[in-house]
Amino acid sequence: MDKKETNLLDACLLSVIDKHAFDAELSNGHRFVAFLRRKDFGCQHPQAGETVPVEMSPYDMSQGRLVIDQE
Numbered sequence: 218m219d220k221k222e223t224n225l226l227d228a229c230l231l232s233v234i235d236k237h238a239f240d241a242e243l244s245n246g247h248r249f250v251a252f253l254r255r256k257d258f259g260c261q262h263p264q265a266g267e268t269v270p271v272e273m274s275p276y277d278m279s280q281g282r283l284v285i286d287q288e
């Protein structure tokens with residue numbers, strides 16, 4: 218059984234890099250690039266200034282993946 222190690226954190230989106238990447242910042246001041254998951258490309262994209270959940274690997278804190286609720 219393969220198990221991924223990820224952390225789910227809240228991040229504020231600072232700016233839009235392109236339509237699938239954002240500059241983001243955690244509450245402790247750590248800045249990184251957050252990407253949309255491929256399956257979320259058709260969903261409504263978050264805007265700069267919003268706080269969204271981000272999935273990050275504890276091994277590479279330079280990038281993260283936005284978690285978009287599909288309700």
